[in-house]
Amino acid sequence: MAKICLEAKDLCKTYIVDGYSNNVLQNINLTICEGEFVSIMGPSGSGKSTLLYTISGMDDMTAGKVIFDGTDLSGMNDRQLARMRLLKMGFVFQQMYMMKKLSIMDNILLPGYQAKLASREEVNKKAEELMRRLGIIETADREITEVSGGQLQRACLARALINSPKVLFADEPTGALNSKASMEVLGEMVKANEMGTTILMVTHSEKVAASSDRIIYLMDGDIQGELALGKIGASDDEHDEKSAAEILQIRERKVRKWLEEMGW
């Protein structure tokens, strides 16, 4: 049995707006093991982003517990949470903008320099490698206003991976991308996952979700179903003679069928 990496126990989140309370997450119980790649799907407004924010300690919860890497987040102060996020978590969130005064390259380098897990030379090298693989090396010296939405999204992923996080949280990481760029970003996430990074990702794309090990269906702040796909190539119908494209098609069909059952 793999080691548990992230666990939510009866996690609740209520927003109070104009005196009315909105129970956005209702007793979420979720266990994610080290090395897993988990997708969250569900209708708009079902609480997917809220789940990512609260389970990562970016936002506080109303009730329940989150245990990350053996530590109860509720026992940590803001400074400890910030340190833990810097060293062990990576974020690709649409609402989280990069620093306006820094170039794309400097934005990617910054958390690497702050964490001090490696020398500056090593961080530089890693940033360059990530940017090359993500096809954004030519944007290195540009300001964040001088690149496309898709390039910015890829830069966010490079920044999120700079410290080789234990867990990567990604909220629709391919949302602003065309299908070719989506597959490049996804490929980079799969690679990070193969190298040991656990991933929790929100996506609307069946094709993107098809590369994950497990999909959780969220509706009205409640986990309504789960589809276990396993690692790519691990199941009986995904063996050797089939090409990678065929295997992905099989997985995508499974996802589509399951989503229909869930009322997608």
Ligand SMILES: Nc1ncnc2c1ncn2[C@@H]1O[C@H](COP(=O)(O)OP(=O)(O)O)[C@@H](O)[C@H]1O
């Ligand atoms: N900061 C906030 N304040 C008040 N209500 C919020 C806030 N963030 C989200 N909500 C509400 O929580 C619900 C779920 O939102 P969200 O988690 O963004 O859903 P999803 O990501 O699945 O589309 C929505 O009804 C939304 O209006």
Ligand SMILES: [Mg+2]
């Ligand atoms: Mg959302």
